[in-house]
């Protein structure tokens with residue numbers, strides 16, 4: 481499996497209103513073709529900002545974004561146009577990303593009209609094919625977004641995102657706004673599409689049980705940085721960073737493990753403001769095992785065991 485994308489982002493800013501938020505810092509993430517990287521962390525940790533930097537919806541002020549070895553950090557929007565179709569995004573709230581005044585058939589056709597070189601007959605055929613792929617009915621094309629349930633609207637959002645056969649789809653909390661019963665259907669749909677269309681996903685979620693089902697690898701984010709990364713099963717079985725341990729301890733255990741139920745670790749305090757991050761290890765004000773060194777020295781994301789990285793001075797050894 482060849483290396484598809486490497487993102488190495490020094491600093492990524494999002495301009496929200498007039499405020500510039502230093503939201504992602506010193507993040508390096510490699511995504512290989514065909515895999516799903518689950519990006520997890522509490523809300524406000526910079527997951528969505530990172531996602532928007534990856535598809536260049538936000539500017540990267542310092543650092544690098546490599547796509548198949550090509551540095552795309554400084555490319556202008558017109559230079560990015562051919563690439564745009566290969567990097568797509570699915571948003572949390574499909575109603576906010578779908579124009580309510582347009583029929584969903586048109587919404588799905590839009591990227592095909594903008595980027596594709598298809599005749600209008602071919603566009604219609606492709607839209608029908610996409611509706612079938614995402615499990616919508618042919619006559620749904622004439623409807624408006626409000627005539628659908630949340631799950632169906634997300635199917636429309638997914639159809640739009642895959643319309644141009646992208647290589648990488650960034651899924652930003654794609655099921656968080658949906659009823660639990662619908663979540664599983666959408667997760668299954670995403671898994672089917674990945675297999676059929678050979679898609680690569682970055683799956684962002686705060687719900688770890690969802691991420692666990694779909695991810696090949698996991699990257700845990702805290703306050704704008706990745707604190708742990710590795711194969712999903714390993715990170716879930718033996719989280720090494722105190723923050724990952726707390727997050728994972730909160731996931732209900734379905735199967736009985738030989739070691740018995742995990743003890744739940746409750747984190748106190750809120751996520752500090754990314755505008756004024758704590759000194760040293762950014763997690764130290766909430767870390768149950770912090771010592772003086774943690775307050776002054778920032779731990780680097782270092783190899784912990786083959787394929788795994790942890791940013792902690794005292795990772796739990798297994």
Ligand code: SF4
Pocket residue numbers: 721722723761762763764767768769770771774779791792793794795
């Ligand atoms: Fe906790 Fe220190 Fe590790 Fe940070 S470096 S996670 S404060 S033990």
Ligand code: MG
Pocket residue numbers: 523524527528653
């Ligand atoms: Mg978010």
